[in-house]
Structures are given as C-alpha cells and as structure tokens.
Amino acid sequence: EIVLTQSPATLSLSPGERATLSCRASQSVSSYLVWYQQKPGQAPRLLIYDASNRATGIPARFSGSGSGTDFTLTISSLEPEDFAVYYCQQRSNWPFVYTFGQGTKLEIK
C-alpha cells in the first residue's frame, strides 16, 4: 500500500508570503496526485488534480507540481482565507484504494 507523507506538519506564515507544501509517496504514483483544502468545521474542497490541474473556481495563486514520488503545492501569495489544513491524496487501481496524507496545517504567523 502506498503511503503519502506530507511536510511540514505545520507551516507558520504571514499573509502575502509564499507557501510551499510537500507530499512524498512511498512509491511512484505517476501524476495521479490530488490536493484538498479543509477549513475548520467544513468539508474538504478540491484544489488540484493530476498533480498540476486546478479545479474549477480555484484561484491562480494555487499551483501544483511534481510527478513520481515528490509533489508540491504552492500558494504564491497567501490570502487570509488560505489558512487551513491541506491534504494530498492518491488512488491505487489494484486494490482500489484512496490514500490521504496526514495533512499540513497552514497557520497565521
């Protein structure tokens, strides 16, 4: 089973700064990597799919990159509403399973 490891666990930054979040897979997942954002008391929201494709309505300041085992979510200039928990996720075909990383909490410094 593929394990996703996110780093750092917590990232403290100020509005306007650039955020770089990492997700590492225990074996190659090609480009099948997804990023979600979750705010307290809310359901997760899809941000990025296939490693680098922004979902509908997601601002351009969010970008994803990587392939194989190393992936990055970048927020170019943090807005106050971006402080949240971010999860990466991959899907295996056989057995079929979705795996999530443990999350990175992006907090206001």
Added chain:
Amino acid sequence: QVQLVESGGGLVRPGGSLRLSCAASGFPFPDFYMSWIRQAPGRGLEWVSYISSTSYVDYADSVKGRFTISRDNARNSLYLQMNSLRVEDTAVYYCARVGAAYALDVWGQGTMVTVSS
C-alpha cells in the same frame, strides 16, 4: 446547483448498526462514481468505500465485511449500511462525487457518527 446532503448519523452503541444516506442534486447522479470518506475527531481523512456507476464496489480494509455501500439511481441517493460498529468508527462521514481523474470534486457537509456505550 451541485449538492450532496448526508443524513442518518447519530449515537449508537458498540456492535450496533446505522444507515447513512446521501441525497444528490444538480448533476446526473447515475453517471458518476461515488465515495464515502470519514474523519475521526481531530484526525485526518480516511477513505471508506466507493461505488461505480455500474455498482462495482470496494472498501477500506478497516470496514470490509462490516459496511455496505449502495446506490439508488432512481432516487439520486447513495447509502452506507454500517454494521458491527466499533468505537473507532466514530467520525464525521462525508459522501463525495468522484470526478475527473478520480478526484473527489464535490463533497457533502458530513454527518457525525458516534459509537459509544
């Protein structure tokens, strides 16, 4: 407006059963795969189960043999029958639509399941 609304959560004793429902609207429900994901209090996301548009199903090992996912395309509804519930099944349960590249692109607001004596 694309929407998913879960219901059926509550307090149940260990060993008990509960059936969750998810009502879909605003999109052609029969055409989409659907999934259940849960989140224990203060914890991360855990995939539970998925069902294809043709009702092929699969489950996480942690719930296999205890949970059953199903769908009623005529009612635009998704279900999760949960039997032999354990304390560790306590979580918010979300239903989600499987979209492009198998990403979970629409989520419900979640329903809380508490398993406690």
